[in-house]
Amino acid sequence: xxxxxxPIARGRRMLAGLFITSLVxxxxxxxxxxxxxxx
Amino acid sequence: MNTVxxxxxxxxxxxxxxxxxxxxxxxxxxxxxxxxxxxxxxxGLGPRQPGLPDQRVPLVGAGEPAHLAYWWRQLxxxxxxxxxxxxxxxxxxxxxxxxxxFVRNLFHGRRPxxxxxxxxxxxxxxxxxxxxxxxxxxxxxxxxxxxVLGVVDAVFALLLGLVWLGCAAAVPVLRGVQRGxxxxxxxxxxxxxxxxxRAVPLAVHRCPDCRAEHRGxxxxxxxxxxHACACGRRLPxxxxxxxxxxxxxxxxxxxxxxxxxxxTRVVHAPLVGGTSSGKTMLMAAMVEGLHAWARRGDLxxxxxxxxxxxxxxxxxxxxxxxxxxxATTGGQPRALMLTVTRGRRRRLLYLYDPMGESVxxxxxxxxxxxxxHADGVVLVADVLADPKVRGRLGPEDARRIADxxxxxQGPWETYQRLTGELAALTGRRGRLSVATVVTKRDVLDQLxxxxxxxxxxxxxxxxxxxxxxxxxxxxxxxxxxxWAVSAHAATGTGPLEPEQxxxxxxxxxxxxxxxxxxxxxxxxxxxxDKERRIRLRGNGERERKYSPA
Numbered sequence: 001x002x003x004x005x006x007p008i009a010r011g012r013r014m015l016a017g018l019f020i021t022s023l024v025x026x027x028x029x030x031x032x033x034x035x036x037x038x039x
Numbered sequence: 040m041n042t043v044x045x046x047x048x049x050x051x052x053x054x055x056x057x058x059x060x061x062x063x064x065x066x067x068x069x070x071x072x073x074x075x076x077x078x079x080x081x082x083g084l085g086p087r088q089p090g091l092p093d094q095r096v097p098l099v100g101a102g103e104p105a106h107l108a109y110w111w112r113q114l115x116x117x118x119x120x121x122x123x124x125x126x127x128x129x130x131x132x133x134x135x136x137x138x139x140x141f142v143r144n145l146f147h148g149r150r151p152x153x154x155x156x157x158x159x160x161x162x163x164x165x166x167x168x169x170x171x172x173x174x175x176x177x178x179x180x181x182x183x184x185x186x187v188l189g190v191v192d193a194v195f196a197l198l199l200g201l202v203w204l205g206c207a208a209a210v211p212v213l214r215g216v217q218r219g220x221x222x223x224x225x226x227x228x229x230x231x232x233x234x235x236x237r238a239v240p241l242a243v244h245r246c247p248d249c250r251a252e253h254r255g256x257x258x259x260x261x262x263x264x265x266h267a268c269a270c271g272r273r274l275p276x277x278x279x280x281x282x283x284x285x286x287x288x289x290x291x292x293x294x295x296x297x298x299x300x301x302x303t304r305v306v307h308a309p310l311v312g313g314t315s316s317g318k319t320m321l322m323a324a325m326v327e328g329l330h331a332w333a334r335r336g337d338l339x340x341x342x343x344x345x346x347x348x349x350x351x352x353x354x355x356x357x358x359x360x361x362x363x364x365x366a367t368t369g370g371q372p373r374a375l376m377l378t379v380t381r382g383r384r385r386r387l388l389y390l391y392d393p394m395g396e397s398v399x400x401x402x403x404x405x406x407x408x409x410x411x412h413a414d415g416v417v418l419v420a421d422v423l424a425d426p427k428v429r430g431r432l433g434p435e436d437a438r439r440i441a442d443x444x445x446x447x448q449g450p451w452e453t454y455q456r457l458t459g460e461l462a463a464l465t466g467r468r469g470r471l472s473v474a475t476v477v478t479k480r481d482v483l484d485q486l487x488x489x490x491x492x493x494x495x496x497x498x499x500x501x502x503x504x505x506x507x508x509x510x511x512x513x514x515x516x517x518x519x520x521x522w523a524v525s526a527h528a529a530t531g532t533g534p535l536e537p538e539q540x541x542x543x544x545x546x547x548x549x550x551x552x553x554x555x556x557x558x559x560x561x562x563x564x565x566x567x568d569k570e571r572r573i574r575l576r577g578n579g580e581r582e583r584k585y586s587p588a
Binding site: 002003004005006007008009010011012013014015016018019021022023025026029030 | 077080081084085086087088089090091092093094095096097098106108109110113114117118121187190191192194195197198199202262267271
């Protein structure tokens with residue numbers, strides 16, 4: 001079976017960071033949407 | 040009235056189910072499912088520790104012994120698999136335990152944990168109200184969690200797309216910068232080895248750890264700044280990052296290239312002359328001369344590789360032992376490579392010393408592939424081989440020149456064999472410079488039948504009956520200059536340093552034509568008519584490039 005190489009490990013850490021960023025961005029976007037929709 | 044009476048409990052029932060479902064779904068299960076989904080995506084983005092098994096990691100391909108860059112493909116594989124895994128886990132949790140266990144228990148009149156309702160009334164409520172409400176809430180929460188995860192995944196994909204585009208855009212930019220740098224510097228690498236002499240647009244680089252040969256070590260799908268070798272070693276893809284420190288090979292013949300290859304402009308200078316005209320000794324004298332200039336601090340000269348150093352040392356020892364160089368044999372020559380630096384500019388000088396038979400007929404000249412890359416030609420002229428010159432010698436001088444082992448082929452004959460084929464090979468003879476070096480000057484100085492070669496060698500050649508050669512060289516080549524050199528005095532035991540420096544002047548002149556500021560080092564010499572015409576026309580650039588101080 002293939003193994004995780006150091007470049008893939010580095011890439012996945014970056015990917016995890018991007019996922020956290022996308023979570024934060026989505027949460028922020030939804031919060032703004034709710035604030036805009038609510039009176 | 041009856042309809043209203045019947046509908047009211049149904050509305051109450053449905054309303055209660057709806058309230059239970061929406062309340063449970065929005066205020067509890069949605070967040071629970073979102074948490075489960077996000078945690079699943081996070082797990083799907085792993086493992087992140089090197090060495091752990093993972094079947095998503097591809098094997099190294101057969102072509103290039105390197106892992107594909109993470110951003111090129113694996114980034115998408117990991118992201119898609121993680122996103123899919125997150126969604127799947129949410130629906131799996133909806134299925135079990137929520138629908139298959141909790142809702143099933145409720146519909147059977149049991150609590151979610153499986154404990155039977157304490158009374159028929161509570162069992163009825165569980166079946167009629169709570170069961171459908173929980174089922175509705177769980178389904179609603181799963182759908183909403185999937186939708187929110189979908190939005191997160193879309194933002195995630197957008198960010199990944201930006202990363203991918205950034206890396207993909209960096210590839211042509213870096214390649215363009217490297218290519219532009221080589222074009223500006225005029226670097227066009229050619230293989231120095233016999234039988235190859237082909238252009239090397241990108242050398243093969245060896246991994247220092249596993250010796251694997253990387254044929255495409257440049258920014259691309261295997262990496263922008265580095266390639267990860269199959270052994271794990273990071274190999275830089277650009278000169279700036281240190282690619283030049285790796286051992287490089289010719290991609291055509293797999294023989295080692297000098298370390299400066301690919302960064303330094305190459306100047307190809309073949310020495311052309313008949314057998315025994317003194318090419319090898321002249322080359323040895325030129326190398327000694329370059330070192331003599333270096334000792335004075337005017338240049339920095341280094342052998343391009345250990346093999347070049349060995350070749351030069353062996354030649355020097357041979358000349359010290361016997362004062363003569365053995366006749367060159369073995370077909371096409373390997374270039375002797377030297378790195379010549381003056382100021383901030385550097386050139387990789389390829390000196391070709393072909394055997395004299397190489398110019399004995401047109402077909403053999405055509406086989407000399409390196410001539411196609413020539414930036415200038417060193418025409419080695421043994422005037423003692425010319426029948427006209429010989430005819431002017433007295434009996435005493437005729438005996439003297441016998442000891443000098445004159446060539447079987449005169450310079451005019453060599454020129455005639457060379458000129459047509461050179462034009463066919465290079466297609467640019469009119470743009471080449473020719474440095475004509477009259478060899479065996481020590482013998483010429485002793486002859487009484489001929490005038491002594493002075494400062495103007497072209498004039499001297501005309502005097503001894505080789506005016507046709509001077510005119511033809513001046514006509515056919517961009518510029519022509521003339522020297523008379525005693526390689527004998529410049530090499531072997533007790534060499535004369537001024538003669539060594541003089542022997543190097545033709546090469547310095549050719550290097551000056553490539554933009555290296557060595558023109559000031561070459562003496563007045565003899566200049567051809569064409570070069571004089573160039574000077575008189577006042578072409579500043581040419582004047583600077585081709586005319587000595």
